[in-house]
Amino acid sequence: MNAIRIELSTNKKQKPEVSELGFGKYYTDHMVILDYDASIGWHDARVVPYQPITLDPAAKVFHYGQTVFEGLKAYLTADGPIRLFRPRKNFERLNRSNERLSIPHLDEELALEALKLLILTDREWIPSAEGTSLYIRPFIIATEAALGVNPSTQYKFMIIMSPVGSYYAEGIHPVKIFVESEYVRAVKGGVGNAKTAGNYAAGLKAQENATKQGSSQVLWLDGVHRKYIEEVGSMNVFFNINGTIVTPALNGSILDGITRDSIIQLLKHWNIPVEERALSIDEIVEAHGNGSLVEAFGTGTAAVISPIGELLWLGHKLSINNGETGELSAKLYDNLTGIQKGTVEDPFGWILTLDDREATGVSAVNAQSHKS
Amino acid sequence: MNAIRIELSTNKKQKPEVSELGFGKYYTDHMVILDYDASIGWHDARVVPYQPITLDPAAKVFHYGQTVFEGLKAYLTADGPIRLFRPRKNFERLNRSNERLSIPHLDEELALEALKLLILTDREWIPSAEGTSLYIRPFIIATEAALGVNPSTQYKFMIIMSPVGSYYAEGIHPVKIFVESEYVRAVKGGVGNAKTAGNYAAGLKAQENATKQGSSQVLWLDGVHRKYIEEVGSMNVFFNINGTIVTPALNGSILDGITRDSIIQLLKHWNIPVEERALSIDEIVEAHGNGSLVEAFGTGTAAVISPIGELLWLGHKLSINNGETGELSAKLYDNLTGIQKGTVEDPFGWILTLDDREATGVSAVNAQSHKS
Numbered sequence: 001m002n003a004i005r006i007e008l009s010t011n012k013k014q015k016p017e018v019s020e021l022g023f024g025k026y027y028t029d030h031m032v033i034l035d036y037d038a039s040i041g042w043h044d045a046r047v048v049p050y051q052p053i054t055l056d057p058a059a060k061v062f063h064y065g066q067t068v069f070e071g072l073k074a075y076l077t078a079d080g081p082i083r084l085f086r087p088r089k090n091f092e093r094l095n096r097s098n099e100r101l102s103i104p105h106l107d108e109e110l111a112l113e114a115l116k117l118l119i120l121t122d123r124e125w126i127p128s129a130e131g132t133s134l135y136i137r138p139f140i141i142a143t144e145a146a147l148g149v150n151p152s153t154q155y156k157f158m159i160i161m162s163p164v165g166s167y168y169a170e171g172i173h174p175v176k177i178f179v180e181s182e183y184v185r186a187v188k189g190g191v192g193n194a195k196t197a198g199n200y201a202a203g204l205k206a207q208e209n210a211t212k213q214g215s216s217q218v219l220w221l222d223g224v225h226r227k228y229i230e231e232v233g234s235m236n237v238f239f240n241i242n243g244t245i246v247t248p249a250l251n252g253s254i255l256d257g258i259t260r261d262s263i264i265q266l267l268k269h270w271n272i273p274v275e276e277r278a279l280s281i282d283e284i285v286e287a288h289g290n291g292s293l294v295e296a297f298g299t300g301t302a303a304v305i306s307p308i309g310e311l312l313w314l315g316h317k318l319s320i321n322n323g324e325t326g327e328l329s330a331k332l333y334d335n336l337t338g339i340q341k342g343t344v345e346d347p348f349g350w351i352l353t354l355d356d357r358e359a360t361g362v363s364a365v366n367a368q369s370h371k372s
Numbered sequence: 373m374n375a376i377r378i379e380l381s382t383n384k385k386q387k388p389e390v391s392e393l394g395f396g397k398y399y400t401d402h403m404v405i406l407d408y409d410a411s412i413g414w415h416d417a418r419v420v421p422y423q424p425i426t427l428d429p430a431a432k433v434f435h436y437g438q439t440v441f442e443g444l445k446a447y448l449t450a451d452g453p454i455r456l457f458r459p460r461k462n463f464e465r466l467n468r469s470n471e472r473l474s475i476p477h478l479d480e481e482l483a484l485e486a487l488k489l490l491i492l493t494d495r496e497w498i499p500s501a502e503g504t505s506l507y508i509r510p511f512i513i514a515t516e517a518a519l520g521v522n523p524s525t526q527y528k529f530m531i532i533m534s535p536v537g538s539y540y541a542e543g544i545h546p547v548k549i550f551v552e553s554e555y556v557r558a559v560k561g562g563v564g565n566a567k568t569a570g571n572y573a574a575g576l577k578a579q580e581n582a583t584k585q586g587s588s589q590v591l592w593l594d595g596v597h598r599k600y601i602e603e604v605g606s607m608n609v610f611f612n613i614n615g616t617i618v619t620p621a622l623n624g625s626i627l628d629g630i631t632r633d634s635i636i637q638l639l640k641h642w643n644i645p646v647e648e649r650a651l652s653i654d655e656i657v658e659a660h661g662n663g664s665l666v667e668a669f670g671t672g673t674a675a676v677i678s679p680i681g682e683l684l685w686l687g688h689k690l691s692i693n694n695g696e697t698g699e700l701s702a703k704l705y706d707n708l709t710g711i712q713k714g715t716v717e718d719p720f721g722w723i724l725t726l727d728d729r730e731a732t733g734v735s736a737v738n739a740q741s742h743k744s
Binding site for chain 2: 023024025027031050052053054055056057058061062063064065066067069100101102135137139141145146147148149150151158160162182183184185186187188189190191196197198199200201202203204205207208223224226233234
């Protein structure tokens with residue numbers, strides 16, 4: 001294991017009130033950096049004070065978008081340990097994204113160790129109020145200052161963290177969704193199954209249009225046939241059709257969501273039929289028409305479960321479950337957030353706990369031997 | 373017109389030898405910056421010493437790829453003025469890209485004035501040797517430090533410049549091209565017709581594979597039918613089929629190249645039939661088989677004309693014009709580079725010249741009144 005050095009901040013920030021948290025607005029006192037250079041590989045893993053980074057204006061990330069990222073959360077309850085939800089899955093996916101974006105493979109265990117050290121260093125930043133959590137953003141950017149269109153020879157892997165408020169300030173509630181017929185998020189053969197910046201840039205315009213139409217997110221259809229359902233906003237999507245839960249199969253243009261996978265495992269654990277397959281908007285319209293479309297919901301790290309109350313498709317409004325949160329949506333939300341918070345048993349081994357004793361040990365050793 | 377302030381470098385860099393130039397490796401002494409904030413719009417246009425930029429690690433460009441760019445060139449001959457090739461087209465396209473990426477509209481004339489001032493400030497950096505030029509890279513990045521997936525409220529527009537060597541150190545010569553059947557660059561409804569970072573990130577993997585196959589670039593097929601030709605590498609592409617020059621129509625997933633447009637205008641000026649239409653790889657294979665595929669070439673700012681000597685398609689090698697540069701390719705290259713350099717008459721009004729007297733005037737006035 002490479003040593004991770006630590007440089008502690010001497011200028012701690014004031015922590016925001018829980019009511020002000022929102023999403024991704026405040027950042028903790030420290031961050032992780034690892035550098036990569038083609039001649040020496042990944043090196044110099046460190047926890048340092050959160051601070052601006054300085055890059056040449058020709059750095060490739062600004063021009064050619066060679067970047068990947070992840071999103072996960074740490075949770076804290078009043079008397080429990082710090083809890084991480086399936087963090088190894090994130091670093092595994094980061095490496096799958098790296099492979100697609102021609103970014104060098106990262107040591108997943110080293111990344112996880114660095115994350116643990118960062119969390120323990122900033123453990124006072126983890127909020128514990130109902131619905132709150134510490135959002136964690138690992139990411140890699142190409143930093144070589146060169147305008148040739150080819151993979152960078154230099155990168156930075158970083159982890160920043162942000163205490164975030166409850167996604168549902170007034171309890172879980174359904175959203176209106178605009179079914180997008182003009183813009184496309186991704187296509188098979190492209191980078192839709194990688195968590196990379198370009199996929200999100202491509203979705204901004206459609207999101208703006210959806211907002212103008214009074215919808216809160218876009219339902220993406222596939223780029224080839226323009227009829228198969230892919231994702232909703234930046235979440236995966238599930239439909240309850242007559243008691244069978246259907247979600248689009250991982251066909252190459254859909255992100256392999258960790259919440260998606262967890263939902264599928266929970267459903268199977270409960271012996272509820274779940275299908276991963278191609279699912280057309282026509283099938284959804286038909287199911288709505290004959291009354292078999294019982295529920296619909298998005299899944300992702302930020303919202304966990306986001307019930308869909310209405311679809312807007314070619315000017316038609318398709319109300320789902322009378323615009324209310326469905327039974328299964330609520331049950332999935334309660335169970336998954338319960339497992340994350342530790343109030344519901346975790347039969348899957350999804351939770352990685354960090355002990356404060358471990359905390360003190362690790363950071364002290366590192367601070368002592370490597371502090372700069 | 374907004375004033376453009378200027379802060380001159382006191383630490384001039386050593387200029388590289390012509391033989392060392394390459395592409396996008398060296399940068400001039402100054403750069404342009406404009407800032408955008410949603411509350412005040414674009415502001416503080418300035419020419420400042422070339423220097424690293426400092427951004428929050430949460431800046432949106434690192435996570436969601438909200439960025440656009442342009443590429444153009446300035447030319448110098450021993451006794452002529454500084455020559456810019458159709459620069460307004462670049463700033464027009466930048467704004468079309470901005471529209472697609474939800475980036476605020478930029479004043480094109482202000483951007484052009486800033487560019488002129490930058491070029492005049494760094495005029496000693498423009499190489500004049502055969503085949504050399506000053507490559508100019510305007511770009512915009514989203515700088516707001518916030519992890520919500522929505523358009524940034526803050527941006528930086530910048531222009532950096534790099535003296536570049538001859539693309540063809542040993543004269544114009546044809547390249548081998550791998551016809552890509554697995555990966556896709558873009559799809560209609562996506563961002564393929566915008567000059568944005570994500571398109572280039574998406575192409576890196578295929579480019580790496582092509583290099584392994586001994587090819588120098590990828591020929592991209594469309595993402596829907598996987599048979600219509602789109603672009604070659606990051607260039608537009610033309611085929612001479614029995615004397616008619618065919619190039620893929622601008623269908624929404626292809627970049628509206630300025631060199632592409634110039635080639636079309638030149639061909640029409642010469643009364644050579646040119647068609648912009650859907651063109652399948654099957655048609656190319658058939659034309660190759662019956663001997664009517666006379667020439668093929670890519671077009672772009674960097675290479676101007678890049679003749680294609682061979683296509684590698686599903687394991688078959690299709691040699692074009694015996695692997696030699698075609699007559700029309702050579703004529704187009706000579707004429708277009710001649711217009712750019714001023715050795716061939718410009719009947720189209722494509723060239724914008726900058727006079728050194730103007731230079732002295734503009735920079736002196738600005739330096740005097742705005743120097744910080």
